[in-house]
Amino acid sequence: MILSLAAFAAVALVTPWLTRVLGRRVFPVIAIVPAAVFAVLLTWLPGVLAGDPVVEVVPWIPQLDVALSFRLDALALLLALIVTGVGALVLVYCTHYFADDEPALGRFAALLLAFAGVMLGLVTADDVFMLFTFWEATSVLSYLLIGHYTGRKESRGAALQALTVTTFGGLAMLVGLIVLVAAGGTTSLSELVAEPVTGAAAECGIALVLLGAISKSALVPFHFWLPAAMAAPTPVSAYLHAAAMVKAGVYLVARLAPGYADLTLWHPIVIVLGVLTMIVGGWRALRQYDLKLLLAYGTVSQLGFLIIITGYGTFASALAGVALLLAHALFKAALFLVVGIIDHSAGTRDWRKLSGLGRRMPVIATISIVAAASMAGLPPLLGFVAKEAVFASLFDAGVAGIEGGGGSDGVWAWVALAGSVVGSILTVAYSARFIFGAFFTRAGAEPTPLHAESRAMGATPGILAAASLVAAFAVPFIEPLLAAYADELPGPHDVHLALWHGLAPALGISIAVFALGALLVWGRRRVARLQAAVAPMFDSSRGYLGIVSVIDRVAASVTTAIQHRGLPGYLAIIVAVFIGGLGTATILNTTWPAGIRLWDYPAQPFLAAVMAVAAIAAATVRQRMTAVLLVSVTGYGLVLLFGMSGAPDLALTQALVETIVIVVFVLVLRRLPKQIAQRNPSVHKLARGIIGGVAGIVMGVIGLVALGARVEPTIAGGLPALAIEAHGKNIVNVMLVDIRAWDTLGEISVLVAVATGVASLIFVSGRTGGAPRLDDLDDVHLPVDRRDRLRPVPEPASSIRAPRTSLADTEGETDAAADAASTRQTWLLAGRTLSPRNRSILIEVLVRLLFHPAIVVSIFLLFVGHNAPGGGFAGGLLAGLALVARYLAGGRYELGEAAPVDAGRLLGTGLLLAAGTATGSLFFGGAPLESAWFEADVPVLGTISIGTSTLFDIGVYLVVVGLVLDVLRSLGGEVDRQQEQAAEDGDSGGALAVGVEELDQNEGPEIAERPEHTDAELETPLTSASTEGARP
């Protein structure tokens, strides 16, 4: 069975590609899958009949006792045969139903095939959670299939209705299943039925499960989704909404009935809702003009009928129930397919516009009459056999109830019988309406023009209708399978299915039904008037629409009511909750720290005072840059605090991070106006101060409480031993790359995401690649000699971007200085790309001298990190800082030359290395991230034990370097480029603009706020309009 399911899944996956090649001829090809499974199922038939179900179990989540367990017993086999048999036929039918140019045909074919597989899984699953998974999968696939015509409103609306209703029921069912599993102690459906749960848990759980079954099988009050679902293509209606999916609810009732039919709640739910559904469905069907809707309401009615009889819970009723299930699948699928043919030929399904079809489509008409007669329960068809058995079983149960003293069982039997009879009368009437409506010639109407349709299209419904006829005579051969299921139920076992039972009461009931049905047909005008007079009962679709629209509105108004404050508002709410919640908790607290020291060492209060003043000042100054620098005072203060409190790793990392943060801030802030815009009223300022102050006090108290709460010794005591075991002396680093490496793996993943995010935000089109290289300069024609990397480059600066206009006129610079700049030797590779005014020989020389040592030191830090302060983070940050220096000295081309790699590749390699280390040990039978070492004495570095944790640390190093590189080339290089381009586009003055732009960067606020800041190079349409307006 698992193999069959896998075949469905695999073929469904390749179906879209197949469809591209084969067009609509893909359908017969994929129909092979359900057909083959049908054949396989037949080979299992003898075993199942012998009472030996096929069972397959693959453990999946043993901790939760969830397994991929499948069990093919008689009931499952019957359903599986219907699902695969009808499935194959419907797929074949699709070949003629669709044209090759049908949009999304591949998707449709794949979904339909997948649905057949999921349905097969549903009826064969033994694990209740597997059952639920398949159950929900059918809902989702049904949603996708109903919504096949994505462009049609009604298609979307119907799909969503079906999904909402069935998943609502599905969730209720999940809760019910969990209740049953918890009470029964097993997840196996067969065991839950064999040894039923009892008591309140059973009542509750079963009621919830029935809710799921009712919603899926479209019983009152959820019946409205099924007619709406007729917006789907006809094959979907025939398969999902007649033969397969809606039977899932019936299947579940039939499955549970042997164990739970005697619960107090069972009969009221099953019989009352079943009867109501049967009558409401039949009544509504009787007034439909649209043939498909007529059938849909008819299906609703029949589903009610099925639930009544399968849920009644005796041997005879179960036998009748499964017989009816089979009969219904055959005739209803056939009728739907016929409607599809009529729709195709005549272009309408509204029978008021159809006339004279019967004469011109005799074959189709015959098929329809046979199927509809089976639906009405006329002999000699399977529908008659089944209905006869239903009446007989209910009548016998009722009589037995009277003889047994008139218990509630007897009463329910009579209620069920009465409902079935009334429903059956309506069924006869609407069956007649269908046939008359579809095929008869209307007086005074022109015969409807017809397209010629392929005769093969009628083959599939023909087979189904013929099966209805043949099965009626072959009942003795089918009965063993049905009886094998019914045997699980109590009651006399001497009942048999047959076309002729002799002059039994059931025959009388049948005859009465036919007579009354005929009467309804005869008096149809009076019926129609009555229909109009009686207000539509149980029109719960209105209720559903009302509920949905109320929920929509409430959700929208709540959202707009809560989310209108902007970022400060949200933050204020969050902080208020923090103060209110944790503040209250701290007030109620009783444990305080044992002792309080004023300071750890005398320098601490002075450091702290400086940091506190800087923090408060940062909160009040208006200049962005000043605020940033003040914040960095607190950061560097932390460096000292860490350094003096025995945390050299923290001090090192904090110092490097703080430096990079400042640089990055400057890179961005140079483009923003200097003053921080302030539109807040002063009241808000006070409120902010108070909120901040209170939050700070609460946080301080929390800190004290947390210290007081630590009464147990820390786990730090065991860490040194662990570190030694991991071949490392620096416990912090060992923890990062070994003991808590999972954590670090998560962290560097965050860094990769952040780097990607930064690059994506800045690069409008495509983020891949490294910083720009010198070779990219299209106005450069001189070959770049690789050896240039190694020695100062003697070319004059102007050779790169000749001709360069002298700035002497505009900037008051002497020609001599300009000349000197243009002939200056370059210490950096890309120094020549900068304008002479932006270059500093001192910085170039310094960077030139320091870059390579810095890289060497960073690698040193990386490798000694296991035993001394350092490690991947610190090393990576130092290397990043070296790149920062190269960029600051030489611009973006310099960055490209310094790190001629794709930042994304660095990040990816780093993550791959770390994750590879994590998974690598799995291949050697170890736990993830388990370490192994290789020890060696290396000069200078001392004894190094190269282990997998070192590889992990190298991964961390690469990720950090990649992050810094990505940040630099985005916020540095790309922002430069955008700025230059803006300057070029914004001012036709060309060379002058460069000067202005440079002033912009470096000089006072009055220039910084010039409107030239508009970015004309923006490619988004949003801004192209606004730049036009903003240009001077």
Added chain:
Amino acid sequence: MTASLTLVVLMAVLFGAGISIMLERSLTRVLIGFLLVGNAVNILIFLMSGAPGLAPILSDGVEPDEISDPLPQVFVLTAIVINLGITAFMLALIYRSWWLAQLGSAGDLVDDEEELAEDAEEAADLIRSSAADDAAIQELIDASGEEADELVVQSPVADDEEVRR
């Protein structure tokens, strides 16, 4: 466990200052506040090591009970690096929003009222479209319902009306 009051107070001040800056509307200020809060939280975690000792590096002559608690240090170290990443990301956001908004001196402010109107419009659109979908299918179903008077007066006019409705 004993505490250094100095560090607790410093942490509270940094946290309070950070929160009050974060409540402003300028994204740059929010980021500055975020950095302060980040530093404050790092101090809070670091506080939990208790009294400082030697660096947690097991060189010769260092006894395990003399060193500082390394666990908070590990947390803080990752937090510092993550802070760097988040800062860079927020700066990119700020730059991007400024770039898109082109608000001149208004810079990195986000206009709440406009967003509110847009959100309301969006929500109303969603409701309208889902209601339209539902109405469409309902209409289709209603159209198929038989009315008594149509049976009596089966004129083409009535049919047409039915179709249109």
